[in-house]
Amino acid sequence: MSRQASSDYADHIPGRATTSPKEEDRPPCLFVAGHAAFQRKAVWTRLEASGNRVWRFTGPAALLAAIESTPPDVIFCEVNAVPEPTFELLNRLAAVQSDACVILMGPDLGAEQVARCLRDGAFDYLTVPAPATRVLDALQKGLINRQAFQAVRDLSGQLAQVNASLAGERDVLRQWNIKLSLLNHLTQALAGPLNSESIARSLFNGLAGLVPVDVIGLGRPDPHRVWTWSRTAAYEAQEQRVRAHLLSRFNAQAAPVSQAQAEVRRWSSGLPETEQPAQMTIPLTFSPNSQGLLYVERQQGAFSESELQLLSMVGTSLSLALHNAAIHQQMQELASRDGLTRLLNRRALEEVLSRELKAGTRYRASACLILVDVDHFKQVNDLFGHVGGDRVLQRIATVMQEAVRDTDSVGRYGGEEFGIVLPHTDLARAAVLAERLRDQIEHHTFDVDGGSVKITVSVGIAQIPDKTIGTVLEWMAAADAALYEAKGCGRNGVVIHTTDGAAVVASGF
Incomplete structure (x- = not known):
């Protein structure tokens, strides 16, 4: 097996999702398993050039042996006309509880066989020949899906500990499982579209069902955009107040984002108080010098610790979704420009x-x-x-x-x-x-x-x-x-x- 690294496509691929700051800074680790011709595909070289760590394997045995010492983020596996070895590999990955996102590439096996691959744990099946853009798109979505899975898994682990020590609170745990399901649906909905308007709509459609709120505000710089939502017309005045404050806050924001600002905190920057409302803001970090805000408010009851955790996880998914939408918008912008003058075509x-x-x-x-x-x-x-x-x-x-x-x-x-x-x-x-x-x-x-x-x-x-x-x-x-x-x-x-x-x-x- 071999590994290399450099810098072409890194901006298009989300980073590794872990709780360790050192691991968070590491580029994604990709395993590529298949014959020599499959390993020599140009897309792997381009991914290495973008800073990703790419390991190549000729067979499943060497791949499985390497997983324990170097857990991969994504596994690209070549599938032959006879897919049984692939089914066996998927079963063995499940047995060792690997959380790697598995993307299969091979001939058209038919709907039934492909469905079995997905049931056995594969994230996607790419029929060859697959263009580089399709491979990169599957990789990006797979990393996003893996990040959401890890977040849900970590939170599920916390719930398991609570269940062990507080067996009598089964109703609370049942409610938590419902919330996790809603969180997963919301995370997937945010990851789907590639424009900020659709992302905002998905947020408004899903967040109020996850955490009861009366008013939601979302703002981002570069370009300067603000979206607001209220549960009913009765909260229209609060919605307008939040909108005005978000606009003024972004106009004043110029300092770089500090690490301390990356945590959920109370919004104490001058928003006028209403009658005993619960007000929370979640900073959305896109880069060291670019930060947006997700603001939520409700009139009855403070936010619980569990709700703060859910809001924080939504903020992480929302930051990633808006960042990907911005990259997509930049690519669209390039396609809309006149080649000579760089004006709009x-x-x-x-x-x-x-x-x-x-x-x-x-x-x-x-x-x-x-x-x-x-x-x-x-x-x-x-x-x-x-x-x-x-x-x-x-x-x-x-x-x-x-x-x-x-x-x-x-x-x-x-x-x-x-x-x-x-x-x-x-x-x-x-x-x-x-x-x-x-x-x-x-x-x-x-x-x-x-x-x-x-x-x-x-x-x-x-x-x-x-x-x-x-x-x-x-x-x-x-x-x-x-x-x-x-x-x-x-x-x-x-x-x-x-x-x-x-x-x-x-x-x-």
């Missing part, structure tokens, strides 16, 4: 338009779309070539990005045309921004290899709500019509689309 910008259009239709919230087109850009390409033209577009993208708010979205529609979406903005403010942007570009000297060039842009603006705009295409068409009018009026100007469909010259020319 056309598809991503149209998704923003769709979201703002829905908000405008539902809440009558105003928003503006600004289309910007570089005047006579062909002359720039003719003079400096496409490389020089690309550098000009990159610089224009930077100027536009620096001119807008963090809540605004800037994208490249293609070629020399750009779009800016301004949420909660009326035409007057959009026109001010558009004119300032037009003026900045007009008076900016764009340096390229072999010289410099002056650039002007034509701008069209369309606002919602608007009786003539009911779809994203109509919104884009309205802004494009205003842009076309700006081109027709001599370029280097800003034109606004009005509700009656007319185009009004706002500035420039």
Whole structure:
């Protein structure tokens, strides 16, 4: 057997879940059992490069011998066309009470045989050939599942001790088992989705059944988000109070998270007291400098020690789920960017338009779309070539990005045309921004290899709500019509689309 280590995929794989701080810092230990070709798969090398400890075995005997001295987190096992040796390995792993997550990889055995593998203790069965992304996904989910299992197992061990010393309190233990089942369901529900909105919904759906609460607040930085929930409309005032306090707390949070803050504690930072409420907060640590909060409150009765344990375990699972969602969001972000300018691409910008259009239709919230087109850009390409033209577009993208708010979205529609979406903005403010942007570009000297060039842009603006705009295409068409009018009026100007469909010259020319 062999073992190596390095650093490529480590950010995508959760760490080892144990109670020892030293073990917690160790990378996951992976056992790979199979023929030589199976052991040479590129995915194992990539996992080693990410810092994971990978041990390779040619057969089950050597693997079982190594488990006692080096307990693995995950076992990847090759399955042959005749699966009986695999069934025997699963039974022997159960006999030695290994808590490793077992992922099998092999040919299509049929539903009945695969079901038997899962019944005998395997976490997943991957039909080969399995892409690296599928293997990594199974690994990540397996580690999450193992962490939840260990937490439930540890808590079950505590319950066994209580049962031995307090045999008369069987009803209490029965209630605990119900809570553990609910905790397991909630942990699985949190681990499933890869977006923070769905995770928040799963939390609200499951937490109140696990620990009776009246109000829940969840907040996280980077990006700054706050979610709140209340049991009934009777607690709406408390919910709004919690929401306001979470927002103010995150605005003030800047110091790194200390180890002492990682424990469940009473929230004594200034939340106004209500009539004898039970108030608890669980810090959610995503990195040494990034911390969120899970806040719970109820009007009747303090939280018991057992409830604090449950809340702490929920906090651990919630931290991991939100961290994984953030990684997924980062990957989605990369897929939504224009390769040249790093602005949003056309598809991503149209998704923003769709979201703002829905908000405008539902809440009558105003928003503006600004289309910007570089005047006579062909002359720039003719003079400096496409490389020089690309550098000009990159610089224009930077100027536009620096001119807008963090809540605004800037994208490249293609070629020399750009779009800016301004949420909660009326035409007057959009026109001010558009004119300032037009003026900045007009008076900016764009340096390229072999010289410099002056650039002007034509701008069209369309606002919602608007009786003539009911779809994203109509919104884009309205802004494009205003842009076309700006081109027709001599370029280097800003034109606004009005509700009656007319185009009004706002500035420039």
